[in-house]
C-alpha cells in the first residue's frame with residue numbers, strides 16, 4: 001500500500017467558461033471560480049483540475065493555446081490567477097493545470113514563425129510535409145472531421161493537425177521543442193501549482209514516416225490513430241519529462257489517453273517506471289458507441305461496463321493507479337446517458353456516483369455532476385458552440401443525412417451537453433451571469449440548481465458530500481482491493497472491497513425495475529453496517545436482497 005496524497009483525493013473539474021461569471025460578460029472567469037471555492041470546500045473537494053485558462057483564440061474553447069504563460073483576457077489576469085491559487089492553498093485545496101502540448105494554437109508565436117519559411121528556426125517545432133501528387137501527405141483524418149492536414153501556400157507544404165486546423169501538432173521529435181515545454185512546465189510548478197492534467201498526451205509520439213492507414217468503407221479518411229497513439233518514443237518522452245521536471249516536485253500527474261488499455265496504463269503509471277501517476281482512459285466511454293464511432297448510438301449493455309471497469313480495477317490493483325469518472329467536458333451528462341434524468345433523476349444520479357466513488361482510484365467530479373445536471377436539447381444547431389458538434393452537423397448535411405437523425409446524435413453525444421452554464425440558483429441565467437451567456441442555459445435550472453440542493457438534506461449534492469467524506473473516513477475505500485460480484489447479471493452492479501479483515505459491499509440496481517438478487521457467498525459480510533443508501537432508512541442485508549429502482553447501498557463489515 002504505497003500511500004500518496006493524490007490517491008486519497010477527490011478531484012473536481014472546472015470548465016471555466018461555463019462555471020461562474022463575475023463581470024457580466026457572459027463568460028465564466030477566475031474571479032467567478034474564487035467566489036465559489038467555499039462551495040467546493042463544503043463539498044469536500046481536495047483538488048481542482050482547471051481546464052485551460054491560457055491565452056487562446058478559442059477555436060476549441062482554450063484547448064488551442066497561443067501563449068502558455070499568459071491568461072485569457074476573458075478569464076481575467078495573472079493577478080487573478082495568483083489569487084485563485086493562494087485562496088485555494090489557504091483552504092487546503094490543490095490546483096492542477098491543463099497541459100495541452102500535443103498541439104498549440106496556430107496563433108502561437110512558434111507557429112506564426114514556423115509557417116514563415118522552411119528555414120525559420122521554429123519550422124521544426126511543428127510537423128510539416130510536402131504534398132503527394134498535389135494531395136495531403138497521408139490519408140489521416142482529424143479527430144474533429146476532415147483531413148488531418150492543412151495546406152499552407154506560403155511554403156507550399158502541409159502541416160499536421162490531429163484536431164482543428166487551428167491546432168497544429170507540435171513536433172516532439174525536436175529536442176528544442178521538448179526543452180521549451182519542460183521550461184514552461186517548470187515555470188508553472190515554480191509558481192506553486194500541484195500538478196498537471198495532460199491533454200491527449202499519448203498522441204505526442206508519431207510513427208516515423210507517418211504512413212497511410214486503411215480507409216474504412218464509406219469513409220473519406222483513415223483514422224491513422226495506430227500511428228500516433230502510444231507511439232514508439234512515448235515512454236522515452238515521459239521518462240525524460242519526469243527526469244527533467246516532474247520528479248523535482250510533490251505533484252499529481254494525470255495523462256488523458258484515448259485508446260489506452262489496462263496493460264499499457266500500468267506501464268505509464270507504475271511507480272518504478274517514473275512516468276505519470278494515473279491515466280484518464282476512455283474504454284468505458286466507448287461502450288455505447290456503434291461501429292461508426294461516438295455519433296452512432298448504441299444502448300449500453302451493463303455487463304460490458306462491469307467487465308471493463310473490473311478489468312481496470314484488477315489490472316492496476318498492485319501497480320499503477322486508476323482515475324474514476326463518468327463525466328467530463330467532452331462527454332454527455334452521465335445521469336442522462338446512463339441513468340434516468342426524468343422520474344428517477346435523484347436516485348439514478350446517486351446510484352451512478354456510488355458505483356464510481358466506492359471503487360479504487362481517484363474520483364473526478366465534473367462541474368454540475370454533483371447536482372445531477374442533465375443533457376440539453378437545443379432546437380437549433382445555431383445554439384451549439386462546440387467545433388466537433390458543428391463539424392459533424394455540417395458533414396451530415398453535406399452527405400444528405402436526415403436532420404432528425406443528426407440532431408438525435410447531437411442530443412445524446414454533443415460535448416455541449418456538458419458545457420451549458422453551471423446552475424447555481426433559480427435567478428435569471430441560473431445565477432451564472434448577469435449578462436448574456438456565451439452558450440444558453442439548460443432550461444431545467446429552476447428545478448436543478450445548487451441553491452435548492454444545498455438546502456435539501458436528501459439532495460444529490462448532499463449525497464456526493466457524504467460519499468466524499470466516507471472516502472476520508474474509511475481507508476478501505478481508498479486502498480482496498482476490488483472484486484466484482486454477479487458478473488453476468490444484466491441489471492445489478494455489485495462488488496466488494498477488502499483491506500485487512502475489513503470488507504465493503506456495494507450493491508447498485510442500474511435500472512428502474514425493482515429486483516431481487518441472490519448474493520454469492522463472496523458477498524458475505526460479518527456484522528454489516530450500512531454506510532450509505534440512496535433511499536431513506538436502513539435496508540436489510542440478507543442472502544436474497546431486494547433493490548428498489550436505481551437503489552444503491554453500501555455496507556461495511558468484516559471478512
Ligand code: NOJ
Nearest residue numbers: 060063100163199200330
Ligand atoms: C481533449 C480535450 O479534453 C478536448 O476538449 C479537446 O478538444 C482535445 N483534447 C484537443 O485538445
